[in-house]
Amino acid sequence: xxxxxxxxxxxxxxxxxxxxxxxxxxxxxxxxxxxxxxxxxxxxxxxxxxxxxxxxxxxxxxxxxxxxxxxxxxxxxxxxxxxxxxxxxxxxxxxxxxxxxxxxxxxxxxxxxxxxxxxxxxxxxxxxxxxxxxxxxxxxxxxxxxxxxxxxxxxxxxxxxxxxxxxxxxxxxxxxxxxxxxxxxxxxxxxxxxxxxxxxxxxxxxxxxxxxxxxxxxxxxxxxxxxxxxxxxxxxxxxxxxxxxxxxxxxxxxxxxxxxxxxxxxxxxxxxxxxxxxxxxxxxxxxxxxxxxxxxxxxxxxxxxxxxxxxxxxxxxxxxxxxxxxxxxxxxxxxxxxxxxxxxxxxxxxxxxxxxxxxxxxxxxxxxxxxxx
Amino acid sequence: xxxxxxxxxxxxxxxxxxxxxxxxxxxxxxxxxxxxxxxxxxxxxxxxxxxxxxxxxxxxxxxxxxxxxxxxxxxxxxxxxxxxxxxxxxxxxxxxxxxxxxxxxxxxxxxxxxxxxxxxxxxxxxxxxxxxxxxxxxxxxxxxxxxxxxxxxxxxxxxxxxxxxxxxxxxxxxxxxxxxxxxxxxxxxxxxxxxxxxxxxxxxxxxxxxxxxxxxxxxxxxxxxxxxxxxxxxxxxxxxxxxxxxxxxxxxxxxxxxxxxxxxxxxxxxxxxxxxxxxxxxxxxxxxxxxxxxxxxxxxxxxxxxxxxxxxxxxxxxxxxxxxxxxxxxxxxxxxxxxxxxxxxxxxxxxxxxxxxxxxxxxxxxxxxxxxxxxxxxxxxxxxxxxxxxxxxxxxxxxxxxxxxxxxxxxxxxxxxxxxxxxxxxxxxxxxxxxxxxxxxxxxxxxxxxxxxxxxxxx
Numbered sequence: 003x004x005x006x007x008x009x010x011x012x013x014x015x016x017x018x019x020x021x022x023x024x025x026x027x028x029x030x031x032x033x034x035x036x037x038x039x040x041x042x043x044x045x046x047x048x049x050x051x052x053x054x055x056x057x058x059x060x061x062x063x064x065x066x067x068x069x070x071x072x073x074x075x076x077x078x079x080x081x082x083x084x085x086x087x088x089x090x091x092x093x094x095x096x097x098x099x100x101x102x103x104x105x106x107x108x109x110x111x112x113x114x115x116x117x118x119x120x121x122x123x124x125x126x127x128x129x130x131x132x133x134x135x136x137x138x139x140x141x142x143x144x145x146x147x148x149x150x151x152x153x154x155x156x157x158x159x160x161x162x163x164x165x166x167x168x169x170x171x172x173x174x175x176x177x178x179x180x181x182x183x184x185x186x187x188x189x190x191x192x193x194x195x196x197x198x199x200x201x202x203x204x205x206x207x208x209x210x211x212x213x214x215x216x217x218x219x220x221x222x223x224x225x226x227x228x229x230x231x232x233x234x235x236x237x238x239x240x241x242x243x244x245x246x247x248x249x250x251x252x253x254x255x256x257x258x259x260x261x262x263x264x265x266x267x268x269x270x271x272x273x274x275x276x277x278x279x280x281x282x283x284x285x286x287x288x289x290x291x292x293x294x295x296x297x298x299x300x301x302x303x304x305x306x307x308x309x310x311x312x313x314x315x316x317x318x319x320x321x322x323x324x325x326x327x328x329x330x331x332x333x334x335x336x337x338x339x340x341x342x343x344x345x346x347x348x349x350x351x352x353x354x355x356x357x358x359x360x361x362x363x364x365x366x367x368x369x370x371x372x373x374x375x
Numbered sequence: 376x377x378x379x380x381x382x383x384x385x386x387x388x389x390x391x392x393x394x395x396x397x398x399x400x401x402x403x404x405x406x407x408x409x410x411x412x413x414x415x416x417x418x419x420x421x422x423x424x425x426x427x428x429x430x431x432x433x434x435x436x437x438x439x440x441x442x443x444x445x446x447x448x449x450x451x452x453x454x455x456x457x458x459x460x461x462x463x464x465x466x467x468x469x470x471x472x473x474x475x476x477x478x479x480x481x482x483x484x485x486x487x488x489x490x491x492x493x494x495x496x497x498x499x500x501x502x503x504x505x506x507x508x509x510x511x512x513x514x515x516x517x518x519x520x521x522x523x524x525x526x527x528x529x530x531x532x533x534x535x536x537x538x539x540x541x542x543x544x545x546x547x548x549x550x551x552x553x554x555x556x557x558x559x560x561x562x563x564x565x566x567x568x569x570x571x572x573x574x575x576x577x578x579x580x581x582x583x584x585x586x587x588x589x590x591x592x593x594x595x596x597x598x599x600x601x602x603x604x605x606x607x608x609x610x611x612x613x614x615x616x617x618x619x620x621x622x623x624x625x626x627x628x629x630x631x632x633x634x635x636x637x638x639x640x641x642x643x644x645x646x647x648x649x650x651x652x653x654x655x656x657x658x659x660x661x662x663x664x665x666x667x668x669x670x671x672x673x674x675x676x677x678x679x680x681x682x683x684x685x686x687x688x689x690x691x692x693x694x695x696x697x698x699x700x701x702x703x704x705x706x707x708x709x710x711x712x713x714x715x716x717x718x719x720x721x722x723x724x725x726x727x728x729x730x731x732x733x734x735x736x737x738x739x740x741x742x743x744x745x746x747x748x749x750x751x752x753x754x755x756x757x758x759x760x761x762x763x764x765x766x767x768x769x770x771x772x773x774x775x776x777x778x779x780x781x782x783x784x785x786x787x788x789x790x791x792x793x794x795x796x797x798x799x800x801x802x803x804x805x806x807x808x809x810x811x812x813x814x815x816x817x818x819x820x821x822x823x824x825x826x827x828x829x830x831x832x833x834x
Contacts, residue, residue: 012709012761017408018448022511031466032395032420033403033447046402057399076702077711 009080011045014038020071020081025302025321026064034061037071037081044088054095062089063102063313066321067189068267068303070296090191098190105186105312110195113181113202116151121178126156127163133177138211141166141173141237144203144226146219147182148342154349155342158218161369162239168374169251171242173216179206183222188229189309200230216242218365220268220275220341227273238269240278240340240364247285254371256287261367262294262334264325264348265301266341279340279364286371292334294325304339306347322351329359336360338367377417377461381437385419385461388429393420393467404462407447407454408509409796410710410760415442415456420464424542424550424581427463431579432548434461434825441546442827443575445486445514449521450713451794453574457829463579465516472582474499478556480539481585485516489523492585501587504531507790508701516580522572524790526623529748530656531588533790535571542582543570546821556584569816574792575827577820591656594622595666596690599651599673599681600643604628604731604743606677607649608724611747613676614653615720619669624748625652628727631700631742631755638703641696644679651678651747652697654690701755704742708757712769716780717789720750729779730754737772739765751789777803793831801831810834 020037021027027036034043034057043061046052062085069082098106108117123145124133143166149158159175166173181203184196207215214235217223226236246252263283269275276298283291296302305311305321326348329337337352337359339345349361377385377396385394395401395418405412416439421427434441440460447454456462465486473482476499481492489510493503506525507513513523519541524533540554543566553567554560570577601607607626614624627635627650632643643650651673655665663685670681684690705711718726727743730752734741742755754776758769777787777800787797787804801810814832817824 013706015408015705015711016406017450017509018446018512019509021446032400033464034399039403042406043399043403051402052398055399057397061399077705078702 009078011041011048011079011084013077013079014041014045015077016042017076020075023070023074023300025068025070025305025324026066026317029317029320029324030064035064040065040085040088041079041081044084047088047091054092059092059096062092064310064317065308066267066303066305066310067308069271070267070300070302073271073299086189086191089189090193093190093192102190102309102312105309106190106192106195109182109184109186109199113199114151115147115182115186118151120181123150123180124175124177126150126160127175128160133175137209139172139174140212141171141214141216142207142210142212143173143175143216143218144180144183144222145175146217146222146342148219148346150180152342152346155346155363157366158342158363162218162365165243165246165252165365165369165372169246174210174212176206183225184229185221185225186309188225196229204230204232218342220266220273221343224268224272238273238275238278238340240269240275240282243365243368244278244281247282250375252372253375254286254368255373257371258288259336260290260292260334261336261338262292262329262332264294264304264337264339264344265298266339266344267301267303267307269340270301271299279338282364282368283338286368292332294328294332304344304347305351306343311347318347319351319354322347323355323357326352326355326357326359326361330357334359336362336367338362338364340364377439381433381439382417384433385417385430389419389421389426393422394418395420404444404447404464405455407444407452408450409452409455409794411452411455411795413455413457413459415462416459418462418464420467422467424544427544427579427581428548428550430461430463431544431546435546435548435823438823438825440825440828441579443516443520443579445517446488446509446512448509448513449517449792449794451521451788451792451796453521453792453794453827454517457795457827460825465514468581469514471495474501475556476501479587480556481587483515483583483585485514485519485580485583487515489513489515489518496587497590500590502590503537503585503587505534505537515583515585519571519580519583520573520575521792522790524746524751526625526746528746528751528790529624530620530622535568537586538567538571538583539586540584541567541570541580543578544581545578546823546825550581554584558586572792574794574830576817576830576832577826579826593659593662593685594654594656594690595662595683595685596693597653597666597669597673597681597683598693598696599653599678600647601649601651601677602646602679603677604649604727605724607651608727608747610651610673610676610678611723612721614669614672615748617672619665619672621653621669621748622656623652623654623746625697626650626723626727626743626745626747627652627697627700628743630740631704631744634703634707634742635696635699638699638706640699640703647679650696652693700744704744704755704757707740709759709761710757712756712758713791714754714756714773714776715751715788715791716754716776716785717749717751718780718783718785720748722783722785723747723750723752725783726752726779726785730776733772733775737768739768739772741772746789749789750785773800795829798831798834801834
């Protein structure tokens with residue numbers, strides 16, 4: 003980046019336009035919870051005007067790291083990076099407290115966010131043959147912690163595996179050799195711990211000759227793409243499914259439904275994948291595809307980003323409910339997304355809030371509609 | 376820091392949670408969209424006029440300064456505690472109280488965001504025209520306090536033209552209503568209009584009644600490109616002289632166009648030196664005729680090309696360049712100073728030339744972005760406020776710019792406010808007699824000078 007374009011703290015003109023993009027700012031409205039507030043407080047901290055105390059910690063732990071503020075910033079401030087730097091500083095200076103510390107120690111100790119025995123990673127697998135037994139495949143499918151361990155979203159890898167198998171796609175999964183990608187650690191700036199996981203995952207794939215790595219979790223995909231430094235194509239499953247539709251290898255039965263698609267932050271703003279999921283949905287006869295008012299690059303986060311669910315579960319739920327209420331208001335019958343974390347967050351908030359709407363992951367939704375010509 | 380006794384009294388009025396005294400909060404309310412920052416002693420987040428009245432009564436008797444703040448987006452330094460004291464933050468007073476279709480008006484609390492009102496009234500086939508660039512964030516209370524304008528000002532005017540009434544808390548705690556829901560009102564002095572643009576120095580606005588107009592049926596947008604900015608600026612004054620009233624008439628010069636292209640925005644033909652973006656609205660047939668008339672007119676005035684759009688996508692595409700303009704320019708250097716000099720519309724050509732001349736003379740990168748149709752220029756000075764030597768040149772450039780503005784019968788600010796940003800230039804526009812009159816008004820409303828002190832009256 004050229005020095006003139008900055009993107010750092012000095013580029014913030016304090017115009018405040020980022021406020022509109024921030025779901026937390028809109029919910030908690032005090033200036034310290036807005037992107038501008040977080041950026042200006044970082045500047046104050048760096049100038050020695052502030053010390054890290056519980057209020058300041060709260061300013062940064064309530065950030066979803068969704069990156070929407072960056073999209074609307076006229077001055078091109080890299081707000082997300084700057085806030086991540088500040089979170090790293092907080093981790094460096096202070097002790098991480100429960101429940102976030104539990105999440106982080108789960109990852110360290112068990113290699114997954116759930117704190118389960120890592121051999122249970124492939125419990126959802128129906129047929130052992132996809133497990134790592136062979137030495138090559140077209141795809142290594144990196145399943146990710148959320149859909150490996152949480153029953154509400156385990157259908158994602160299950161159905162995706164079935165679709166791939168029926169479409170004669172050669173893939174393998176790593177089973178217990180797969181570890182957390184390290185995403186939650188990066189959000190807290192714990193780079194040493196992250197690097198240990200990264201080494202383990204890179205070692206696991208080094209044994210296999212594969213053309214691509216496939217992800218159903220956008221956050222795993224982002225982590226690999228930004229921090230794993232490998233030059234093998236990294237693909238999201240919506241891209242693969244889109245190809246299958248385009249090639250006519252899968253087709254859909256019709257269904258009359260009004261659905262709305264929620265863009266996951268890491269798939270959209272990070273991965274720039276907006277079209278593939280919409281293409282797939284538009285290929286289903288009878289589907290009316292609705293859009294949120296804030297969509298694609300400006301999409302609001304589901305509330306499940308930035309480890310918020312661990313640190314502020316109630317706030318996370320409120321953000322999710324806002325999204326759900328908007329979908330209901332627009333007349334949608336189902337909210338669809340392409341991220342296990344978004345689906346888990348929205349689904350659990352929908353159930354807890356007794357909302358009259360279904361939440362499904364895209365694979366889970368299309369699976370019963372597919373036929374193989 | 377507030378003293379403990381007062382802090383306790385404030386908490387009793389608004390509840391512990393809504394008196395913010397942490398270092399983090401004080402720092403985060405120490406700025407607005409302007410450069411200079413001031414640490415307040417506390418931030419008060421009231422719920423209604425009653426609480427504000429009680430807070431003011433104490434502040435007045437204790438001599439504590441009170442600064443109202445909406446979203447803090449103003450770029451003239453009006454929502455900062457220039458003399459310390461408390462910031463009154465309107466986050467919780469954000470309800471649209473009523474859309475009164477029969478009286479064609481809206482009643483809102485001051486913390487309502489401009490764009491939210493616009494969106495809501497559109498659902499009723501109505502329109503609230505003032506559209507400052509900050510409209511997706513800025514509050515109506517702030518819009519009234521600064522008499523905000525926007526691109527639609529050419530046809531629809533500014534906030535003041537839609538202000539029918541307001542509820543005001545005076546420094547002594549008394550609550551009064553000025554104006555109401557009537558379209559006509561000549562009863563006594565027009566106090567509501569005095570409050571509009573008073574930058575929070577006369578009273579605290581707690582309720583606003585705004586006039587709404589029927590939403591126009593259709594619109595058309597034109598983009599005219601010129602190989603010489605002078606031809607473009609002459610087109611502007613001639614269009615107005617022709618008795619055509621577009622909704623918006625925006626001008627961008629070569630500096631801005633080059634930035635937009637470099638930013639990956641719209642592309643313009645080789646040799647493009649200026650662009651006019653013109654929009655008309657109204658009844659379908661009339662809009663078509665007007666657009667055609669403007670197109671011919673622009674070509675007659677020497678436009679290289681004129682593009683016209685009447686459907687939504689086309690209009691959106693033509694607006695794209697204008698929408699990315701500020702961002703594109705803002706990214707060039709660490710800071711951007713947006714000036715607001717405004718002249719009678721016939722003098723737009725002279726002003727544009729003067730800005731070019733000043734830019735060369737003081738070796739500054741200045742782009743011209745203007746709501747040209749109402750004479751409101753926004754010279755965009757791209758700079759780095761850490762560079763002291765350059766900032767001196769910026770100051771000199773502004774001095775010369777304002778001298779020219781005033782000599783052409785213009786004003787220092789069309790829609791941003793004086794605040795502290797133009798405090799040093801105030802005597803270019805006013806005589807001591809003007810300022811003394813304003814000081815007199817201020818003394819009547821606020822004898823102890825507790826409301827947003829530190830402004831231009833103290834020059």
